[in-house]
Amino acid sequence: MGRLEIRGVSKSFPGEIVAARGVELTIEDGELFVIVGPSGSGKSTLLRLVAGLESLDSGSLWLDGRRIDELAPRDRDVAMVFQDQVLYPHLDVFENIAFGLRARGRPRAEIEEMVRGTAAVLGLSECLDRPPGTLSGGQRRRVSLARALVLRPKLFLFDEPFSGLDAPLRASTRAELAELRRRLKATMVLVTHDQAEALALGDRVAVLDGGRIVQVGRPLDLYERPVNRFVARFIGQPPMNLLPCLVAKEDRNLAIRIVNLDDLGPWSISLAAPWASLLSDRGIPRVELGLRPEQVAIRPAAAYSRGAFPPTGPARVRRLEPIGHEALAVLEFGPYDLLARLPARTRFRPGERVLVELDLPGASWFDSASGARLD
Numbered sequence: 474m475g476r477l478e479i480r481g482v483s484k485s486f487p488g489e490i491v492a493a494r495g496v497e498l499t500i501e502d503g504e505l506f507v508i509v510g511p512s513g514s515g516k517s518t519l520l521r522l523v524a525g526l527e528s529l530d531s532g533s534l535w536l537d538g539r540r541i542d543e544l545a546p547r548d549r550d551v552a553m554v555f556q557d558q559v560l561y562p563h564l565d566v567f568e569n570i571a572f573g574l575r576a577r578g579r580p581r582a583e584i585e586e587m588v589r590g591t592a593a594v595l596g597l598s599e600c601l602d603r604p605p606g607t608l609s610g611g612q613r614r615r616v617s618l619a620r621a622l623v624l625r626p627k628l629f630l631f632d633e634p635f636s637g638l639d640a641p642l643r644a645s646t647r648a649e650l651a652e653l654r655r656r657l658k659a660t661m662v663l664v665t666h667d668q669a670e671a672l673a674l675g676d677r678v679a680v681l682d683g684g685r686i687v688q689v690g691r692p693l694d695l696y697e698r699p700v701n702r703f704v705a706r707f708i709g710q711p712p713m714n715l716l717p718c719l720v721a722k723e724d725r726n727l728a729i730r731i732v733n734l735d736d737l738g739p740w741s742i743s744l745a746a747p748w749a750s751l752l753s754d755r756g757i758p759r760v761e762l763g764l765r766p767e768q769v770a771i772r773p774a775a776a777y778s779r780g781a782f783p784p785t786g787p788a789r790v791r792r793l794e795p796i797g798h799e800a801l802a803v804l805e806f807g808p809y810d811l812l813a814r815l816p817a818r819t820r821f822r823p824g825e826r827v828l829v830e831l832d833l834p835g836a837s838w839f840d841s842a843s844g845a846r847l848d
Contacts, residue, residue, distance in 0.1 A: 475537065475627035475660030476502045477523065482532035484518055484684075492518035494684040496532070505654050505661045507675030509668050511707070515684040516664040520630050523662070524553045536627055547577075552621035553630040560605040560616060566592070567601040570619045577624075591623040594653070614646055622653070631663040635670065647674060668708050672696065680704050696765075698837070702844035705763050705837060711801060711812045714769065716762040717841060720752050727753050729784075729833075731762070734807040737786040740833075748834055751847045760847065763837035769813035771802065774826040788829045790821050804829060 477500040484493040492515040500506045508516050521527040523534060525546035534542040541549045552573075560569050567588055574584045592598050595615045605613055614634070621629060634650070635643045651674060654661050665671055671678045672692040680687045680695065680703075688700040699705035705713040717732040721739075727749050728739035742749050752760065774787065786806065793815075794801040800819050804811040806829060813829070821827060838847040 476500065477628055477660065477662070478535040479519075479523070480533045480535065482519070482522060482534065483530045484515075484522060484527060485530055491515075491684045493522065496684070496686055498679060498686065498689070500660065500662060502537075502660055503658045504676045505651070505663065505674060507671040507678045508662065508664045508681055509666065509671035509678055509708075510681035512666060514681045516666070516681055517632050518684075519681070520553070520632050520662065520664050523628075524551055524630055525549055526553075550627045551630060552624050552626040552628070553632065554617050554621050554634055555632050560613060562605055565602050565604055566597060566608070566616055569605065569616055570597075570601075570623050573620060573624050587623050587625075588619075591619045594656070595619050595622070595649070611646060615649070618650070618653075622657075627660065629659055629661040631661065633665055634663065635665070635667075650674070669710050672708070680707065682707075698846070699763070700846050702761065702763075702839050705839070705846075709765060711766055713837070714764045714766065714809075714811050715839070716764070716809060718760050718762050720758055720760055722753055729762075731807070734786065734809075737784070737807075740784045742833070746834070748836075752838060755847060757840055757847070759841040761839040761841050761844075762831075762833070763839060764811075764831060766801065766812040766814045768832035768835055769804070769811055770830040770832070771804070771813055771815065771821060772828045772830065775828055784831045784833060785828050786831075788827050790823050790825045790827060792823050793819070793821070 479496050479498040482493050482496045485491045496519060508519065510516050518527060522529055525544065529542050533540055536550065561572065564572070570588045570591060571584050574587060589598070592601055595618060597612065597615055597619060600608060600612060605616065608616065635646055647670065663674065675692055677689060678692055678695055679689045682703055688695060688704050695704060695708045699708060702715065705715065719730045719732060721728045723741070725744055727742040727744055729742060730739035731737060744750070744753055788811065789805040791803045791805045791810065795817060797817065799817050800815045802813045802815050802821065804813055811829065815821065839845065840847060
């Protein structure tokens with residue numbers, strides 16, 4: 474078992490630095506839970522609070538119904554893998570992995586069995602008699618993981634475990650962690666600033682900003698239904714396009730006009746459209762239209778009908794960024810830059826005039842004043 478409950482946890486540092494503001498989280502047994510956020514958002518501090526390396530100002534921590542925030546780190550049944558691989562250079566790999574077991578007074582035969590079994594799982598059996606200085610970066614990372622894994626804790630904590638690795642090694646280590654979690658059915662909490670990594674690994678993901686939990690959900694939920702402007706821009710690579718709009722009711726229709734693009738609108742949307750009610754019922758005149766790059770289609774330049782639906786408008790391809798399996802187009806759309814996903818072998822070229830089509834039914838809408846999603 475390994476169910477973690479974080480109840481109203483707050484933490485501040487001198488200089489009015491607030492790292493956690495009343496954080497409420499429940500991480501289920503066997504879950505791979507990812508905490509993601511920009512630098513300085515409080516991610517690592519939250520992990521250190523759970524591990525017992527920092528003390529709480531208020532709130533409590535519970536692991537399988539047992540309060541642990543008043544316990545010493547070694548008594549919490551928690552193992553932490555740090556961003557920096559702190560291995561003992563004077564000890565070989567076997568002794569690095571065995572260190573925590575020896576500190577807990579485990580019998581010699583048990584230590585031998587557990588270390589060799591853990592090393593076999595992580596592909597380290599041939600390295601046990603080598604000092605850390607002779608290992609590759611990926612091997613040292615696995616030794617750090619083995620040192621935590623061998624303790625068989627209820628909860629694993631990972632602080633930026635893939636930082637500093639090159640892309641191929643990052644991908645392989647990430648796959649190893651996912652496979653290890655599947656085999657052990659262990660509860661794991663991973664902190665990262667890389668939102669692509671968070672979406673790829675997490676069963677659920679929490680977005681942290683300024684010490685506050687902004688949104689918790691499955692990766693696809695965060696991508697498709699961001700709770701506010703911050704999540705919309707932070708989650709997704711490239712980020713969501715945001716366009717300021719004016720909205721007004723006109724008889725049985727909704728008139729939507731993009732600010733500073735008067736030549737294109739307004740677009741007249743029937744109030745019978747299922748998604749139109751979230752704009753009309755609230756009476757909010759200023760909103761932001763959120764479109765993922767895949768919700769922006771491009772067609773060859775042609776005459777367009779002012780105010781037509783689906784909404785279209787003229788644009789110019791400012792530049793193309795090939796990224797292997799696809800290309801990212803940066804479009805000049807009036808005073809705005811729009812990002813659009815295109816096939817890798819696109820026929821469009823920089824400087825070319827095009828017609829863009831916006832997927833309003835699939836879009837996200839946000840209150841311009843608060844940034845909150847309109848639902």
